[in-house]
Amino acid sequence: MVYLPHNVRRLAMFIYEDPQWPKFVWNTDSLVYLLSKARNMQGKIIGKMGVLGFELRNQANLEMLTLDVLKSSEIEGEMLDSMQVRSSIARRLGLDIHGLTASDRNVDGVVDMMMDATVNFNKNIDRERLFSWHSSLFPLGRSGMYKIAAGKWRDDSRGPMQVVSGPFGKETVHYEAPPAQHIDKEMNTFFDWLNSPQNIDTVLKAAIAHLWFVTLHPFEDGNGRIARAITDMLLARSDEQPLRFYSMSTQIRKERSSYYQILEKSQKDSVDITEWLEWFLNCLIHALDSSELLLNKVVKKHDFWNENGIKIENDRQRKMLNMLMDNFEGNLTTSKWAKICRCSQDTALRDIQDLVGKNILQKLPSSGRSTCYDFKIDMHI
Secondary structure, three states: OOOOOOEEEEEEOEHHHOOOOOOOOOOOHHHHHHHHHHHHHHHHHHHHHHHOHHHHHHHHHHHHHHHHHHHHHHOOOOOOOOOHHHHHHHHHHOOOOOOOOOOHHHHEEEHHHHHHHHOOOEEEOOHHHHHHHHHHHHOOOOOOOOOOOOOOOOOEEEEEHHHHHHHHOEEEEEEEEHHHHHHHHHHHHHHHHHHHOOOOOHHHHHHHHHHHHHOOOOOOOOOHHHHHHHHHHHHHHHHHHOOOOOOOOHHHHHHHHHHHHHHHHHOOOOOOOOHHHHHHHHHHHHHHHHHHHHHHHHHHHHHHHHHHHHHHOHHHHHHHHHHHOOOOOOOOOOHHHHHHHOOOOOHHHHHHHHHHOOOOOOOOOOOOOOOOOEEEOOOOO
């Protein structure tokens, strides 16, 4: 999002300018199949995880929350440290896991918002709760190099908030958010709707809330991440539990291009949001499909540690084995081990050779100057 004080060409009327705003309408017949399929898949996943032990469910929840935080930030172009995110979530869940690392304040802030949204999924959303989320996202009151008003609605002091493209002086506005002076009233209407029971399936309510919030764009920055937190909160309500076994943000990250396209299209013209709801349901179905692989990975990791945990001698080995199971980039070498663990290459080599001797790691066929290693058995999903 950017602010432009000068007037530039607008492509279309925006949805909030429709006389019927915010009385959304949609074609129910177009959604019946998709909603039924998504609901059925949700039930299957919850049922599958329900028969697993307490420890496995907690591990699955940890993995999904970690992915959700990482991918929601990636959508906005912010790359968080995965180990910090995982450690921050584990500490808040009270999980005793190996290899916890210290986490930065900004990581803890994103995690705090997501944990509040999912653990306290039945709590009402109001101005103060959103302000606390926003302050958690920007603990220093800055977004990158720019100072922002954390925990406050935007004031448009630098001009209207717009999404634009094109060269300077010939910009085209793809979207312009409602004027700041209307935000307080608009958000009160949103809160009243969000916190009141309606004859709407909770999954559809999640989709509507997502579009409604990003359309209002009430903050200077962080609107997308907060919208996805609200979405996760409502999806947790639809599951009737705080444990997360699928990640909507991960799927939105995969479909980021179409996500922005459907948002732009839906934020123009009428309050008929059928196409947005269809896109959202399809994205949710894809997320539920993908969760099967992720949950299998959790089970596989659990089985690995049950069998091999007693063989591991130090936290460096635990950290690196967990990283290898979590889609480690490139090949594992002593140099990478030493750099990540902040140890000498001699120490790294001893750690690796110990694991090779225990039939946990193996040397890979020579492919260059450095010797590479991987699991002795297939641990990749």
